[in-house]
Amino acid sequence: MSAQIIDGKVIAETIRGEVKAEVEAMQAKYGKVPGLATVLVGERKDSQSYVRSKKKACAEVGMTSFGADLPANISQAELLRVVRDLNANPDVHGILVQLPLPDHIDEEQILSAISIEKDVDGFHPINIGRLSMKRREPLFVPCTPKGCIELLLRTGVQIEGKQAVVLGRSNIVGLPVAMLLLHRNATLTICHSRTKDLPGVVRQADILIAAVGRAEMVRGDWVKPGAVVIDVGINSVDDPSNPKGYRLVGDVAFDEVKEVAAAITPVPGGVGPMTIAMLLRNTLDGAKRAVGME
Ligand code: GUN
Numbered sequence: 001m002s003a004q005i006i007d008g009k010v011i012a013e014t015i016r017g018e019v020k021a022e023v024e025a026m027q028a029k030y031g032k033v034p035g036l037a038t039v040l041v042g043e044r045k046d047s048q049s050y051v052r053s054k055k056k057a058c059a060e061v062g063m064t065s066f067g068a069d070l071p072a073n074i075s076q077a078e079l080l081r082v083v084r085d086l087n088a089n090p091d092v093h094g095i096l097v098q099l100p101l102p103d104h105i106d107e108e109q110i111l112s113a114i115s116i117e118k119d120v121d122g123f124h125p126i127n128i129g130r131l132s133m134k135r136r137e138p139l140f141v142p143c144t145p146k147g148c149i150e151l152l153l154r155t156g157v158q159i160e161g162k163q164a165v166v167l168g169r170s171n172i173v174g175l176p177v178a179m180l181l182l183h184r185n186a187t188l189t190i191c192h193s194r195t196k197d198l199p200g201v202v203r204q205a206d207i208l209i210a211a212v213g214r215a216e217m218v219r220g221d222w223v224k225p226g227a228v229v230i231d232v233g234i235n236s237v238d239d240p241s242n243p244k245g246y247r248l249v250g251d252v253a254f255d256e257v258k259e260v261a262a263a264i265t266p267v268p269g270g271v272g273p274m275t276i277a278m279l280l281r282n283t284l285d286g287a288k289r290a291v292g293m294e
Helices: 008-030 045-060 076-088 107-113 125-131 143-154 174-183 198-202 271-291
Strands: 035-041 064-070 094-097 163-167 187-191 207-210 228-231 235-238 246-249
Touching (some): 008 045, 008 143, 008 271, 035 045, 035 076, 035 271, 045 064, 064 076, 076 107, 094 271, 143 228
16 A cells, blocks of 8 residues: 655645744734844855745745855854844844855854854754753754654654654754654664664664655665655756756655555655745744744
C-alpha cells in the first residue's frame, strides 16, 4: 500500500492564513505590524533565492520586511554594526542572518550579537542552550525543526513513546529537531557519517527525520513498514529530461519508501514550505511580545 503523502504546502498555507489573521488583528488593535529583517551576505544563488522567498512571504501576510544585501567582503565589524542597528530598530521584530556566511566571518559572534528577543531563527546560543535543557523555554525555536514537528502534529502522528531516528546532526536541523523530539518524549537515536550499520539503525525508526543532504540516500529497505518519514533534504540532481537540466530530490528515495512507509513528505512540497511558515510564526510571536499582545 502506498503511504499517505504529507502535504507541506497545504499545511503551510493554513499556518500562513492563521498568521495573516493575527497580523490584521495586531494592526487593528496596536496600529503596528510585525517586521522581519533579512541579512544576506554575498551572492550565493541558493541564499538569494531563500531570502527572496522569505521577503515575499512576509508581504503576503501583511508584515514589513527589511533587507540588508551586503557584499561578500564585508568586514566582521561592519556586519556586527548592521546587526546592532537592527537590534535597535523598534520596527524590526525579527532578524535573520542567512547562513552560511563567508569563511572570514565568525558566525558564532554574529549570531550571538542578535538580540534574543529578535532571534527568529533561534540560533542565538541562549535560545539554543535553553532548547537543549529540560524545563527551559527558548524565546524562539529554529524554523525547519519546528516545521518538522508541526507536520507530525497536524498529521495526527503520536510522538510520545515512539522510536525516533534523526539522520544528520547539523546545528540548523539535526540537533535542534532531536531536542524537540526528546522534549515530546520520543526515544531518540541520532545517526551520522560514523554510525555503524546505518540501514539497520534507521530501520528501527517509527519516526524518521532525514536531514543529511545526500540525494536519495535512504532506500526502501532501510525503512520499517508503517514508519512516518520526514524528508528535510533538498538536493539538486542532473536531469536532462527536465527543461532546467536538474530536479530537486530529498534525502529519501521517495518512490521506494512511499511503498513501505505509512506517511511521507515529498520534496519539493514537504518540509520546505513549512520553514517559511514557521519563520512568519516566529516573527509574529516576537512582535506580539514586543507590543504586549496576548
Ligand atoms: N540556511 C539554511 N537554512 C537556514 C535557516 O533556517 N536560517 C538561516 N538563517 N540560514 C539558513
